Amino acid sequence: MNLISEKELLELVNKISLEFFRKPYIDDVKFNSRLRTTGGRYLPSKRIIELNPKYYYETDMDEFIGIIKHELCHYHLHIEGKGYKHGDPEFKELLRQTGSPRHCKPLPSNSNRRKHTYRCLNCNQVYKRVRRVDLKRYRCGRCRGKLVELK
Incomplete structure (x- = not known):
């Protein structure tokens, strides 16, 4: 799928703004490929919504529209002078009213990050880690048992 133009x-x-909020979106929106851990962000000082292009490529359109709706909640509340931050009750209420997600799903391309899996020999607790664990130095956090790496 090709990236759509900024227009x-x-x-x-x-x-989406007119459909769900019944208000126009009059400011700027753009893709920001430097976003890594989020689907998008709203910059109140510039009144710009930035969206992660990976979510456009790798997820379905419903997920991408959900991210846009979430950022529009920030935008419209900020314009109206109401609480637009994640902890504000107005923000939580507008998310609920518009059916916007509180968080976006992890990217499919990031799902295979946890490469190392360990199991405790004593209590069978499983640990998944990105980095390797020094098995001579670390023990199970639950029962202090010995860890072994699973292949």
Whole structure:
């Protein structure tokens, strides 16, 4: 799937804004490929929504639209002078009213990050880690048993 142009992206965001919020989106929106751990962000000082292009490529359109709706919640509440941060009750209520997700799902390309799996010989607790664990130095956090790496 090719990346849509910024003009098409702005039209999509405005369409979603009119449909779910009944208000136009009049500011700028763009893709930001430097975003790594989030689907998007709203910058109140510049009134810009930045979206992670990986979510456009790797997830279905419903997930991408959910991210846009979440960022539009921040945007519209900020414009109205209400609480637009994650902990604010107004924000949580608007998320609920519009059916917007609180968090986005992890990217499919990041799902295989945990390469090392360990199991405790004593209590069978399983640990998944990105980095290797020094088995001579570390023990099970639950029962202090010996860990072995699973292949």
